[in-house]
Amino acid sequence: MNFDYSDKAKSYQEKLNAFMATEVYPLEKEHNEFAYHPDNNWKRWPKLEMLKEKAKAAGLWNLFLPKAYGDLSPGLTNLEYAPLAEIMGRLLWASEIFNCSPPDTGNMEVLAKYGTPAHQEKWLKPLMNGEIRSAFLMTEPNVASSDATNVSTSIKLDGDEYVINGHKWWSSGAMDPHCKIAIVMGKTNPEEHRHQQQSMILVPMDTPGLKIVRPLSVFGYNDSPEGHAEIILDNVRVPKENLLLGEGRGFEIAQGRLGPGRIHHCMRLIGMAQRSLELMSARSSERVAFGRAIRDFSSVRQEIAYSRCEVEQARLLTLSAADKMDKFGNKAAKDLIAMIKIVAPNMALKVIDRAIQIHGGKGVSGDTPLAHFYAAARTLRLADGPDEVHLYQLGKSTIGKYYKEPNS
Numbered sequence: 001m002n003f004d005y006s007d008k009a010k011s012y013q014e015k016l017n018a019f020m021a022t023e024v025y026p027l028e029k030e031h032n033e034f035a036y037h038p039d040n041n042w043k044r045w046p047k048l049e050m051l052k053e054k055a056k057a058a059g060l061w062n063l064f065l066p067k068a069y070g071d072l073s074p075g076l077t078n079l080e081y082a083p084l085a086e087i088m089g090r091l092l093w094a095s096e097i098f099n100c101s102p103p104d105t106g107n108m109e110v111l112a113k114y115g116t117p118a119h120q121e122k123w124l125k126p127l128m129n130g131e132i133r134s135a136f137l138m139t140e141p142n143v144a145s146s147d148a149t150n151v152s153t154s155i156k157l158d159g160d161e162y163v164i165n166g167h168k169w170w171s172s173g174a175m176d177p178h179c180k181i182a183i184v185m186g187k188t189n190p191e192e193h194r195h196q197q198q199s200m201i202l203v204p205m206d207t208p209g210l211k212i213v214r215p216l217s218v219f220g221y222n223d224s225p226e227g228h229a230e231i232i233l234d235n236v237r238v239p240k241e242n243l244l245l246g247e248g249r250g251f252e253i254a255q256g257r258l259g260p261g262r263i264h265h266c267m268r269l270i271g272m273a274q275r276s277l278e279l280m281s282a283r284s285s286e287r288v289a290f291g292r293a294i295r296d297f298s299s300v301r302q303e304i305a306y307s308r309c310e311v312e313q314a315r316l317l318t319l320s321a322a323d324k325m326d327k328f329g330n331k332a333a334k335d336l337i338a339m340i341k342i343v344a345p346n347m348a349l350k351v352i353d354r355a356i357q358i359h360g361g362k363g364v365s366g367d368t369p370l371a372h373f374y375a376a377a378r379t380l381r382l383a384d385g386p387d388e389v390h391l392y393q394l395g396k397s398t399i400g401k402y403y404k405e406p407n408s
């Protein structure tokens, strides 16, 4: 691959860095005081809409969507988007300013790829405009959901409607007052082959029978206002036109959704790790212990040096995966996507942990982004498939690549 960024990519990086410096970082403290205050649970920070308008006016909007969708997306490649997602990932809440936040990004891609013109008019347009948010309901508390064939929510046709019954959790974004639409995965065809039983269907959040049971927390963080909800679907009825693509095609959609989504998470993780590296370099230069700056202890320098190596390794692997996706499609890039999905969260956890250590007590407090980074990075060893599932598939594919049965 060619490691030079295109002029277009460079100009977006410059614009985004400048926007972050002038509009976002100066408000980080104010945002955090609002977002972490218990009185503000499930309330949106009032200045967010103002920042979104400014980002839209600056042309920093829907940067994630690989091919142009009307004039609302600049149509960047994955390779061009990667450094932008990294810049946004330096703050846990920044992606939404640019309408590049999960799960909306994946849901918009699903609607763009598989939605009918009516779905696109009703849901994709307001999502692309940043007027509403969305959720993706696959995981269930009662079955091991890393094996998506286990997902047991039932979706049954009854006249002109589908009736949905099930129990979901870890529905990220569903607590947000702006969340208006969910993509729900469930079984329409339980008798079919295991990969043809599942379907995906659009369920407006205000449909009778959809009940939010509670918000879940991640190491105590509730991630307000998006949150992660536990949800009951009790005889939820939606028009049969809400089914995406057709009965039994849920896996096909899931594959299309998860490839780009996984790599976007990795890009943001690199942003978190890079910022942690910068923070530990600064902190170790400012503190003195046992008569010298902490940065002058060789063990500290090694931790910083290892961190720089590992961030760069993961960055290059991510770019390689992005490049392959652009040139040969998501399917051809599946091994590289698996590699980076395994590498990036573990790398980020190591680097963030070192940064926490070098900060001493401050590192685990709310006075730096490190503690929340750690919690967020840890969830990405589980979300979008646990490490072991990716390792298993990658191991299988690697053995198949390097070993052929003697008589085959």
Ligand SMILES: Cc1cc2nc3c(=O)[nH]c(=O)nc-3n(C[C@H](O)[C@H](O)[C@H](O)COP(=O)(O)OP(=O)(O)OC[C@H]3O[C@@H](n4cnc5c(N)ncnc54)[C@H](O)[C@@H]3O)c2cc1C
Binding pocket: 103, 135, 136, 137, 138, 139, 140, 143, 144, 145, 146, 147, 169, 170, 171, 172, 173, 218, 228, 379, 382, 383, 384, 385, 386, 388, 389, 392
């Ligand atoms: C913060 C957060 C946000 C999330 N957001 C969403 C969302 O928006 N929508 C959604 O649908 N889901 C979401 N999830 C759920 C997430 O995708 C699942 O937690 C994940 O897929 C694992 O499923 P599970 O929790 O049922 O674990 P299980 O399937 O019960 O697996 C538990 C463990 O078993 C082991 N295991 C599983 N398979 C294998 C294997 N093949 N080999 C070896 N060991 C194995 C692994 O250690 C694994 O972690 C989110 C999760 C978190 C933590």
